[in-house]
Amino acid sequence: MISREQELEQLKRLNDSNQFEFLVMYGRRRVGKTTILQEFSRNHDVIFYSAQEKNDSLNLHDFSKTLQLHFDKQFIAPFPSWEDALTYITDKSTGRKTTLIIDEFPFMAGPNPSIKSMLQHEIDHHWSNRNLFLILCGSSVSFMLNDIMGYESPLYGRATSSMEVLPFDYLDSARFFPDYSPEEKLIAYGILGGIPRYLKEFSDEHSIQENIETRILENGAFLSDEPQMFLRMELREPNVYNSILEAVSRGYNKISKIADCIREDRGKCGKYISTLQTIRLIEKQVPCGEPETGEKTIYSLTDNFYRFWYRHIFTNKSYYELLGAPDAATEIMENISDFMGLAFENICKQYLIRQAKLKKLPFTPAYIGKWWGNNPVIRAQDDVDLLALDKKKTEGIFCECKFTNRPMPMEEYDDLITATQAFPENMKKHLLFISKNGFTAPVKKRADEEGAILMTAKDLFDDTRVKISKT
16 A cells, blocks of 8 residues: 555554544545555454445445444344444444444435434434544545534534545655656656546556556546546536636636636636535635735646646547547647646645655745745746745745756746845745756856755655755
8 A cells, every 4th residue: 555654543543542533534536545444444343334325225224234244243134223223333332442434424424414413412422432433434525524524514523533635745656656767757647646546547567658548548448537527426517617627727717717718607606616626626826925815816726637637638539539549649748848837836846845844944834835926126927936935934945847858048047036036135045946857057057156956857756855055
């Protein structure tokens, strides 16, 4: 199992507790929640029930069978009601450690919402003073947040812990492709993102282009229509959401521009975007260090594969079918450096965050992200690919991120120097340049003289201390 040590350690710690524990576990589909629970279950005595999308009586039948086989080693008959099933757990858990996992809980509570109240009653009157560990897991993030942990939920305040299972970062994703070069690992992550199920579709026995051809573009491939399937399972009116995701993938990043692009009312568009934020497909961004509100707010896709799919597959489906998968994959790879720009900035952000956690930066950033705004020195709009600021905003790391096929020239170095001038002169400023294809000789010479740090794609996989000096 790849890189879920932290999640497994949390499950073990809660399971080892001698008091009642209730964990709400959630995360978007395909992120690997069930895999984590299965791995945990291999080493612990648990009751593991995975609810399915079927009617209430059939779920009760299967749940009854799971309980009886666990406690009595035989299945006699389903319980007459859910209350009877929960009472059975209460009776059987006296004097013994009991760990109950209900995976895909929304499939159980959706057809019968009263199950939440029944669980609340059992927790309040019996389980709260038992050595019992309850895990409710679900892929519907909105359901788990609102219907389980929300203020109006019967289970509100009963959970002792929560766990959002997140996609892998670029470093953990790279472990799926040990035989790829650093550049290939970054491109694979830029295309697939950190969803384990997507990462498993590519093989490092084949080139990136071959994987795009056979695992995404060919009819019937799992990834060829995965975003559409996901939206149909999660949302009503998938057509509107499709339009929003396509617009954002094409660079329309403000509500007003998105609404105009898809020809929908701005208020309605805002509600759809809020839903996409809840299911972790879109995120809100503001310039690094600035308030969360204001006219500078923009929206971007959080998932690399969705950005890739909506930019290439969704928009060009008919064209690619005429072109054929081999030629379409060739065309995509010819423009991959341009596509990788945003993904590479996010990769560099992940790198800085990891270095901060390892205490390898000059300061601990309180703010980190992209910055854009007016530069009074040049009297024009300017931006910084990646900026990290300390809590008092008196010190910053200014980072230029380039995923191009040529060494970074002096013009890019000068651009970052100019951008730093939009910030107070007395701010302690550090320069960091990360270029996939290295740097020209003049840039290397100047960086050495001025104490700037130069990094390549290979360096992103090295946790050697980053020594950043004042400019």
